Amino acid sequence: MTTDWIVLDIEGTTSATEAVHKGLYDYARPRLGLWIEAHADGPQVKEALEQVRAETGAATTAEVVAVLHRWMDGDVKATPLKTLQGQIWAAGFAAGELTSHFFADVPPALARWRAEGIRVAVFSSGSVASQRPWFRHGDAGDLSAYVEDYFDTVNAGPKREESSYRRIAEALGAEPARTLFLSDVPAELDAAAAAGWRTVGVARPGEPNATAGFGPHPVIDSFDRLEDHA
Template identity: 75%
Template structure:
């Protein structure tokens, strides 16, 4: 790259953090709390809207649908909304701590000190992204991240239009944006929108053996030479 990107946009699951920490840790925390959370927050318009979008006729049916989505790792917006609220409460209560790969926090801090602007684009809701970066074993990383995007305010992660929307929101030409992800299809969509891309191939992660095509690939953030 001839010039460093203006913004570095981060995926979370499998990129900054292990998939297991989300699927095992966070999912296990949210699963038994979905029903009680809905019952306790029926006056919350976001909860009401999420419940309506599931299509469940009863409380039991709604929870069953949500659990089915969790089992199938379906990126459904109502589920993400409710999970995000539950996780935020768990982080605030000190019952949850976010996992980050060891190479990530020091590199994020260095990029921030160098003037790189950081954003997140994850299928997890913005409500869950913020506490995830705030409550980590490496301290508060949320102060490093300026903008947060999810499938609600940006769109699906595998569609170029979502990346064009983010570029517009950041007021930055697509060619000045770098997206880091472990999912080739997401990188393809970002590249189709004119973004720079780098694949992250983490040992033991689901995309470890994936084909990244023409995208540059690293195993650690420390290997991303072009933005040092």
């Protein structure tokens, strides 16, 4: 093996896009206003509200929620939205109201990588607060023991920027050339490759990027086919 670390995207890579957009988004959407009002004094909620208001001019809670709904409709990767969604989802997982989805090949692959001495981290646009319960409350059980670290656009940076991957490698103490990134988004793979990482595109049947052009990146449709690239 030439890989010390495998860094995973979530949506479209480990888990179906529909599970996020329908399951999680539909859960968070009607709860945003109530959550903001109930946790208005929380430092993360305060910061998120300040960011929305500074960016959009929204004043009332209703106006802020309307902005957040528009961002959700447009799948905008906005930090304040991800923060609030992450808090709501974490509460939903803790209450047993949410269960995350993983493709069938993912749990055995995580176990196999652990046995082979390969370490695993996650880099997703969803907040770390939502990533942790996602792996803890899966339809295949608790997978969190296989993941050593989590990164999002707050603690690492945008997923399509080379500097984010350099930051992650430094945080992990990982050698870029021995770090492998798996994602269904070609632009993210380009950024990781520019930072010296090895990359493999994930084109799962039925997913939005299944027919995307991955350029120079090797492509798999299941983690079972990763062995030739790890």
